[in-house]
Amino acid sequence: MTETQKPHSEQGWTRRKVVAVGAGGIAAAGLGGTAFAASASSERGGVTAAGADAEVCYRLTSETVEGPYYIDADKLRRDITEDREGIPLLLALNVIDSDTCRPLGNAAVDIWHCDATGVYSGYENQGNGGGGGPAPTGEPPTGEPPTGEPPTGAPTGAPAGGGHRRPTDDTRYLRGTWRTDRHGQVSFRTVFPGWYRGRCVHIHVKVHVGGEWTDAGYEGGRTCHTGQLFFDEESVLASAAVEPYASNDAERTTLAEDTIYDRSGARGGLLRLRYDRRRIGRGVHATLTVGVDPEATEDGQGRPSQPSASASASATGSGSAG
Template identity: 35%
Template sequence: MIIVRLANNTCVINPEVTSGPYHIDGELYRRDIRDGEPGVPLWMDIGIIDIDTCQPLPGVFLEFWHCNSTGYYSSYTGIDPDTMQYTLPTKDDGTTDDLIFLRGWQVSDENGIAEFLTIFPGWYSPRAVHVHVIAHIDATLADNGTLIGGEQVHVGQLFFDEDLTYAIHNTSPYTGHSQAQRPSNDHDQVYPQSNTTGWYPVVEIVQLGGNYSDGLLGYITIGRHGCFLLGAVVSSVTNSGIHDW
């Protein structure tokens, strides 16, 4: 982990937004959620602060999920990312398969930080590139790695800089899904909802080497009134030996 302290104790409320059509119950407790999915490695370090005390808040259960490099979500790979139409028979719960790539949850540690190892996301129509988060409190870890009980206290979506997205999506394997119809943040239906309180929903990125294949570190500050504030800051970074991708 290369986050050394929480970054921002300015308690700015971020808006609640939809969890979207591709959420599933039963995501697993794990840091590395890649499951072999190709793409630019991305560490997402998210710190959690009590919004009332502005102190790090351990023990928050944070779900995290997004689509793969060509726009497909695990558990819904039978849905065409360009049309959102089912191309395979659905199961009773609306999913099309039992895959779980690019999904997981973590608990914030004693420093208030939850960390995921994933890939830079792809996109699906009609959405800009984004990731989803749901935070829970007072939950417990089941023997099978899923969450039991608790209270859902925040639903949010996070976005990425357009220039960075354009550059990464011009590399393999992202070129397997053309950018020709990819919506920008400014043309996304959820992005403006995430700006209604003056909060900026774009993840800050540090490149960890000379090439994108060396990986990226993402960090952001988001807040929720009466519950928690999320944010992080990176320590000094060298170009080698930080993580085993």
């Protein structure tokens, strides 16, 4: 990888005596599949599954802009792939209170991202056009509680406002919401994202707390974290050799050039990746502990912290915040 993960002591994390909350061991339980059987042979800049009685307590994970393509999609599910082709990706997150280091259970976690060709569902007529525009607004997800079957009907999406682009179609692939368990863990099955002009490869994430899971869905509460999850350059280059990524001819922004990623490693959303470096097409296992302030309101309407001065001028000029 082009950006090497630093040891824990160099990343500004603090250590406390807490029950292990490492994400590495969530893996295929409940989401299994042979695509990930070989993933352990190569781990990108990460730690292995927590097996001790203590784990690193992470500082607050970086907040970022929401981007213009968020939809309150009523898709309560862990497998968000639908019919999208691409490298299988198992995303396992630990959500913890960054002050107490306690797992944050019963929170609603949203993720959404573009497909291998850089297209977002709900905005297909935009094509691979990037994610420019001001940060949009968003409300906590609603719909059936995650203990039941996810709804199958196409949702109408959120209204436009605050620069948020109104959905143009009823597709909702690569979008989903699920709740954290009592250990603060949640996992999703999806595909490795592609890219579009002006942004590096990324996944959007929101964490909602203070609401209630009812027969009508997750109601009330607030958004305490809006962030983005990033992929190291080595993994992206490996994916680019596999179809359908190889057919994506959009200009690609590297991790070092991106204007949203804040260069702080795991604290900034840089995922720990495991995969077979010779056969990435068989699947990737991505993990991260996300430290949030459950008392905060972070809806993604603010501006992200400025990246380092080394960021590419061309990326800065793209106006993309998706």
